[in-house]
Amino acid sequence: MTSDSCLKLDSSFRDPCGFIFNRNAKLLRQINFVYQNNYDFFLKSGLCEKLQSIGYLVKHKEVDIKLAFDKKAYKIIEPEKIPFISYPYGWSFGQLKDAALLTLEMEILALKYGMTLKDATAYNVQFLDNKPIFIDTLSFEIYKEGQPWVAYKQFCQHFLAPLLLMSYKDIRLGQLLKIYLDGIPLDLASKLLPFKTKLNPKILANIHLHAGYQNRFSGVNKKIGAFKLSKISLLALIDNLKSTINGIKLNTKRTEWSDYYEKNNNYLSKALKKKLKLVESYVDEIKPKSVCDLGGNTGKFSRLASKKGILTISLDIDPLAVEYNYQYNKQHKEKNILPLILDLTNPNAGKGWNNTERQSFFERKHFSMCLCLALIHHLTISNNIPFCKTALFLSKVCDWLVIEFVPKSDSQVKKLLLNREDIFIDYTQKYFEAEFGHFFKVVKSSKINGSKRVLYLMKSKRK
Amino acid sequence: MASIFFLILFVSLIVPQQVEAYLDPGTGSQIFQMILASIVVIGFFVKSFFRQIKFFLIKIFKKKKSDL
Numbered sequence: 001m002t003s004d005s006c007l008k009l010d011s012s013f014r015d016p017c018g019f020i021f022n023r024n025a026k027l028l029r030q031i032n033f034v035y036q037n038n039y040d041f042f043l044k045s046g047l048c049e050k051l052q053s054i055g056y057l058v059k060h061k062e063v064d065i066k067l068a069f070d071k072k073a074y075k076i077i078e079p080e081k082i083p084f085i086s087y088p089y090g091w092s093f094g095q096l097k098d099a100a101l102l103t104l105e106m107e108i109l110a111l112k113y114g115m116t117l118k119d120a121t122a123y124n125v126q127f128l129d130n131k132p133i134f135i136d137t138l139s140f141e142i143y144k145e146g147q148p149w150v151a152y153k154q155f156c157q158h159f160l161a162p163l164l165l166m167s168y169k170d171i172r173l174g175q176l177l178k179i180y181l182d183g184i185p186l187d188l189a190s191k192l193l194p195f196k197t198k199l200n201p202k203i204l205a206n207i208h209l210h211a212g213y214q215n216r217f218s219g220v221n222k223k224i225g226a227f228k229l230s231k232i233s234l235l236a237l238i239d240n241l242k243s244t245i246n247g248i249k250l251n252t253k254r255t256e257w258s259d260y261y262e263k264n265n266n267y268l269s270k271a272l273k274k275k276l277k278l279v280e281s282y283v284d285e286i287k288p289k290s291v292c293d294l295g296g297n298t299g300k301f302s303r304l305a306s307k308k309g310i311l312t313i314s315l316d317i318d319p320l321a322v323e324y325n326y327q328y329n330k331q332h333k334e335k336n337i338l339p340l341i342l343d344l345t346n347p348n349a350g351k352g353w354n355n356t357e358r359q360s361f362f363e364r365k366h367f368s369m370c371l372c373l374a375l376i377h378h379l380t381i382s383n384n385i386p387f388c389k390t391a392l393f394l395s396k397v398c399d400w401l402v403i404e405f406v407p408k409s410d411s412q413v414k415k416l417l418l419n420r421e422d423i424f425i426d427y428t429q430k431y432f433e434a435e436f437g438h439f440f441k442v443v444k445s446s447k448i449n450g451s452k453r454v455l456y457l458m459k460s461k462r463k
Numbered sequence: 464m465a466s467i468f469f470l471i472l473f474v475s476l477i478v479p480q481q482v483e484a485y486l487d488p489g490t491g492s493q494i495f496q497m498i499l500a501s502i503v504v505i506g507f508f509v510k511s512f513f514r515q516i517k518f519f520l521i522k523i524f525k526k527k528k529s530d531l
Contacts, residue, residue, distance in 0.1 A: 119485075150488040152488065152492055205499050209499075217489075217491035233503075236500055236507030237496065237499060239503070240503040240506075
């Protein structure tokens with residue numbers, strides 16, 4: 001049955017109940033016979049319909065069994081396509097918190113319908129129009145009276161520990177999820193969290209004591225029978241986790257970028273309006289299918305594209321700026337936009353087994369257009385990345401580029417050079433155009449009135 | 464209240480149950496989960512009880528208002 005156009009996804013191999021594969025450019029999920037009873041119950045109990053109707057679970061349709069990858073197949077389903085797959089280490093605090101709450105809500109509903117979640121990995125959640133959505137249809141199994149929640153440890157590692165570290169220690173600690181793909185080890189979280197968290201009974205229990213028990217039983221060399229846990233006790237545990245997660249708040253001290261528009265006095269409102277208009281005109285002219293706003297800050301320019309129905313990924317290195325972006329989009333019910341944390345000087349690489357389980361960021365999508373606004377001076381001067389390196393990289397990841405050149409006379413560049421030697425003799429508009437000219441064709445350029453900056457529309461020569 | 468707690472703890476801990484899952488739940492995590500769940504269930508009972516009273520009272524007040 002396997003053919004050349006049929007390929008299993010590298011991220012889908014851990015669960016023997018099924019996997020995701022590509023067949024003739026269609027993304028399909030094979031459900032193996034081993035999962036038959038659970039899948040049938042999932043449908044018959046009405047849980048699947050309920051979760052899909054309230055937007056908690058990705059919709060799917062059953063397709064011809066002839067499309068199966070191999071003979072183990074009981075059913076083949078085609079899930080609704082998620083436009084861009086994101087990973088927890090790209091999410092802001094609010095995104096991770098919403099994903100955690102969704103997972104717990106799913107478990108509560110599953111128990112109500114006689115099922116339970118057999119895993120609670122954050123990778124089972126994606127974002128659609130700023131709402132978390134569960135994507136693993138095979139995560140449900142029939143609940144057996146008395147069984148504990150097998151995913152309790154995983155939930156604490158994937159959600160609770162990083163949220164607490166971001167809240168009580170430093171928002172940047174969410175990036176630990178890049179190293180620990182199966183969630184932050186609880187003993188590490190326990191060591192990193194401040195003492196005051198031990199005075200909070202919920203954190204004391206779910207992190208500190210939990211970590212202690214893990215350590216205590218890690219070297220046990222004899223089989224310990226699992227124990228019975230009543231359904232009401234299980235619901236109480238989930239309720240406890242839910243109120244713990246709900247109680248975690250973000251310390252909203254402003255970071256470098258999160259107040260950029262408010263503090264940046266380079267942009268008189270007239271210049272900002274002109275820039276917005278120019279970027280919008282470039283987007284209207286090209287009509288890209290997808291946009292990636294590199295250094296998108298709180299998403300002001302990203303929304304120019306997303307409001308036109310264009311899939312827009314709004315990236316920023318600052319987790320707080322991304323958090324503001326996400327909360328704004330949520331509050332204003334914005335669609336087609338996904339804010340994510342990304343350090344452009346060190347984009348997320350391939351991770352996990354064989355370095356292919358989790359794809360690198362730019363492997364996941366080639367963008368029709370990239371916005372590179374008020375960014376070039378940070379890359380060139382703050383990070384010493386020559387124009388040619390930036391141009392080469394950008395020409396690989398997009399077809400069209402909207403890029404803003406910020407000259408040395410601009411107060412933001414002056415600020416960057418204030419207390420360091422100016423070694424950037426090539427940082428001129430002329431050299432910028434020459435270096436980018438190797439990889440891009442300049443289609444349009446326009447001065448931004450009210451500032452000293454220039455906005456370019458360029459076309460990649462690779463296209 | 465204490466007797467209820469120990470009864471739940473006792474019932475929760477005595478009967479072995481084999482868990483079949485592809486995910487390793489972790490021995491320490493499982494044991495700790497049992498203990499924690501047996502404790503928080505008391506608060507959960509109390510919370511649910513007061514919630515039911517609240518709903519009951521809201522229902523009565525709503526009914527009275529609509530009667531008026």
